Amino acid sequence: MYREALREAIDEEMERNKLVFIIGEGIAERGGSYKVTEGLLAKYGSLRVRDTPIAEAGMIGVGVGAAIAGARPIVEILYIDFAMLGMDMIVNQAAKFRLMTGGDGRVPFVMRTQGGAGGGVAAQHSQSLEALFYHIPGLKVVMPSVPADAKGLLKYALRQDDPVMFLEHKHLYMSKGPVPDGEHIVEFGKGDIKRSGKDVTLIAWSNMIPRSLEAAEALAKEGIDVEVVDPRTLVPLDKELILTSVAKTNRVVIVQEAVRRGGVASDIASIIQEEAFYDLDAPIEIVAGLNIPIPFNLELEKASVPQKDDVIAAVKRCLHPEQFTARAAN
Amino acid sequence: MQNAPSREILEKIFRTAYRIRVFETEGIKLYRQGLIRGYFHPYLGQEGIATGVCAALNEGDYVASTHRGHGHCIAWGADVKRMVAELLQKETGYCRGYGGSMHIADIHRGNLGANGIVGAGTPLGVGAALAAQIRGSDAVTVTFSTDGASNNGTFLESLNLAAIWNLNFILVIENNQYAVSTRIEESTRDVDLYKRGTSIGVESHQVDGNDPLAVYRLTQEAAEKCRAGKGPILIEAKTFRHMGHHVNDPGKYMPEDRLAYYKARDPVDRARNALVEICGAPQAEIDAIEGEIAAEFSDAVEFARNSREITAAEFRQFVADY
Numbered sequence: 001m002y003r004e005a006l007r008e009a010i011d012e013e014m015e016r017n018k019l020v021f022i023i024g025e026g027i028a029e030r031g032g033s034y035k036v037t038e039g040l041l042a043k044y045g046s047l048r049v050r051d052t053p054i055a056e057a058g059m060i061g062v063g064v065g066a067a068i069a070g071a072r073p074i075v076e077i078l079y080i081d082f083a084m085l086g087m088d089m090i091v092n093q094a095a096k097f098r099l100m101t102g103g104d105g106r107v108p109f110v111m112r113t114q115g116g117a118g119g120g121v122a123a124q125h126s127q128s129l130e131a132l133f134y135h136i137p138g139l140k141v142v143m144p145s146v147p148a149d150a151k152g153l154l155k156y157a158l159r160q161d162d163p164v165m166f167l168e169h170k171h172l173y174m175s176k177g178p179v180p181d182g183e184h185i186v187e188f189g190k191g192d193i194k195r196s197g198k199d200v201t202l203i204a205w206s207n208m209i210p211r212s213l214e215a216a217e218a219l220a221k222e223g224i225d226v227e228v229v230d231p232r233t234l235v236p237l238d239k240e241l242i243l244t245s246v247a248k249t250n251r252v253v254i255v256q257e258a259v260r261r262g263g264v265a266s267d268i269a270s271i272i273q274e275e276a277f278y279d280l281d282a283p284i285e286i287v288a289g290l291n292i293p294i295p296f297n298l299e300l301e302k303a304s305v306p307q308k309d310d311v312i313a314a315v316k317r318c319l320h321p322e323q324f325t326a327r328a329a330n
Numbered sequence: 331m332q333n334a335p336s337r338e339i340l341e342k343i344f345r346t347a348y349r350i351r352v353f354e355t356e357g358i359k360l361y362r363q364g365l366i367r368g369y370f371h372p373y374l375g376q377e378g379i380a381t382g383v384c385a386a387l388n389e390g391d392y393v394a395s396t397h398r399g400h401g402h403c404i405a406w407g408a409d410v411k412r413m414v415a416e417l418l419q420k421e422t423g424y425c426r427g428y429g430g431s432m433h434i435a436d437i438h439r440g441n442l443g444a445n446g447i448v449g450a451g452t453p454l455g456v457g458a459a460l461a462a463q464i465r466g467s468d469a470v471t472v473t474f475s476t477d478g479a480s481n482n483g484t485f486l487e488s489l490n491l492a493a494i495w496n497l498n499f500i501l502v503i504e505n506n507q508y509a510v511s512t513r514i515e516e517s518t519r520d521v522d523l524y525k526r527g528t529s530i531g532v533e534s535h536q537v538d539g540n541d542p543l544a545v546y547r548l549t550q551e552a553a554e555k556c557r558a559g560k561g562p563i564l565i566e567a568k569t570f571r572h573m574g575h576h577v578n579d580p581g582k583y584m585p586e587d588r589l590a591y592y593k594a595r596d597p598v599d600r601a602r603n604a605l606v607e608i609c610g611a612p613q614a615e616i617d618a619i620e621g622e623i624a625a626e627f628s629d630a631v632e633f634a635r636n637s638r639e640i641t642a643a644e645f646r647q648f649v650a651d652y
Contacts, residue, residue: 018464019464019465048464053491057483057484058484061453062454065394065453065455065458065460066464067457068442068454069442069457069471071460071461073460088450089450089484092446097443100425100428100443101424101428101435101437101443102427102428102648103428104425104437105437137652
């Protein structure tokens with residue numbers, strides 16, 4: 001399971017390096033709201049596994065300071081929405097320190113948090129905010145979609161020297177999947193083909209991977225062969241993997257749960273048109289959340305973020321753009 | 331005077347205070363000549379605080395600073411050559427010209443850096459103290475903060491974390507009574523900021539920030555208490571700037587009588603007087619120290635002017651993995 005894979009990564013790295021520690025709200029005795037840190041207090045003690053007051057700017061800032069001073073903190077923020085309280089520490093401190101110090105200062109700081117809709121937890125507990133961090137030079141942005149990647153990427157995050165926004169998804173914690181035995185590390189900037197196919201390249205991350213895979217299976221029954229590309233880390237982005245896939249299929253659909261406006265999908269589309277325009281046989285399709293806060297009502301919530309049918313429809317539009325006259329006329 | 335510090339300490343305090351005074355006074359001239367660009371927030375008038383605090387700390391301790399950070403850097407033993415080079419955006423500067431006045435840091439020697447965001451040094455300093463605790467070290471971290479920063483949320487959030495975790499952390503509030511141009515009376519009901527520490531169970535003190543010896547003694551006690559597991563400790567040091575917020579702020583909002591009051595209690599003069607009165611240092615010796623420090627600054631300017639800037643190729647390589 002995704003959450004167990006995360007726990008294994010933290011456990012193994014805490015075992016390996018005494019400078020790795022974790023702080024957050026309710027992560028010690030309670031084991032975290034999503035049970036990721038269960039058992040760590042008993043194993044490593046209260047020096048390295050600590051609960052914090054509800055003080056996000058303080059705990060993120062303290063984590064950044066500890067990282068600057070050579071420790072390897074993991075700060076768990078309960079919801080990505082709450083990370084907004086600590087944005088100065090992330091954006092103005094952690095992200096900038098290395099450049100501001102001419103490379104002398106490094107910030108091996110990992111913020112683990114989770115986002116995404118689907119639980120009926122309304123507008124302040126459901127956002128997908130990766131674009132905010134993607135926009136800030138100096139941050140690494142990691143969005144694992146399956147347990148194996150969750151473990152391998154988190155282990156890598158705890159061994160490199162830049163601030164990492166490790167963004168989990170609240171719907172994935174219970175998801176299952178194989179995790180390789182032994183030392184399993186996934187480097188940043190290496191994407192993964194989650195399903196290979198020849199007709200359309202479908203780029204997605206985090207919880208949009210399982211949703212896209214479901215769509216791909218449904219489309220396979222209609223004879224449409226979709227390749228699902230998971231960049232795994234948005235910064236750094238595995239452009240090579242994306243462009244190779246585009247060169248093969250000549251058609252692209254990008255799926256993101258986050259709102260459409262100013263999103264990572266738009267940026268990936270812009271990279272593809274810059275670097276692979278002549279490989280494209282159809283306009284790039286973007287499937288994204290509506291440009292609104294997430295509503296509480298479950299049906300409205302569903303309507304606000306991409307569903308399987310939205311993905312299927314986009315793939316079909318991409319395969320036959322000429323049939324969608326309104327778009328073709330534009 | 332009870333428990334006068336040793337001659338060695340008194341001389342160190344005077345040298346540091348004077349070095350800061352020269353750095354700021356001469357630095358402003360370089361700024362006016364157009365050699366230094368960007369922002370320059372002089373520490374003039376506040377020298378007693380950085381000087382007294384840093385003299386009481388040990389190698390291996392940490393300091394975190396503010397936007398008005400030259401004094402802290404110097405008091406922490408920075409190489410004036412590399413500081414001037416940084417202000418002149420040269421490759422030999424502390425940050426190779428990438429940081430400038432507001433971001434000078436010397437991470438290898440435990441200086442976490444100046445900071446362009448008011449209040450940010452407090453959580454960073456608490457973090458360094460936490461890192462020391464995790465390592466099992468007895469290192470103390472001092473964050474130099476300000477009256478302005480004490481109205482920022484991170485003040486409470488991070489000092490409270492230091493308190494519940496018993497960290498070796500000293501928060502020094504340099505209360506110069508102005509947040510840029512806003513008088514402290516306009517930003518808080520109670521201008522005695524040390525009480526804020528007391529209110530969350532942190533041992534807190536108030537001291538005359540223009541008295542470097544008093545600051546030194548108090549910091550020494552605070553550091554000892556921290557190393558004995560009784561941290562964190564808050565020190566409010568009252569002081570006053572000699573000029574506006576930055577070089578281009580004439581500071582007309584600062585009442586003349588207040589300024590005169592504090593100038594009559596000038597921290598550099600007091601450091602000098604202590605050396606003369608307590609140790610009987612002759613005038614010739616004082617003159618020699620002052621001459622030496624002035625020459626050191628001239629050498630630093632020469633060094634910086636003769637240094638090169640980062641090349642475009644080096645820049646591209648440095649930022650390649652962003």
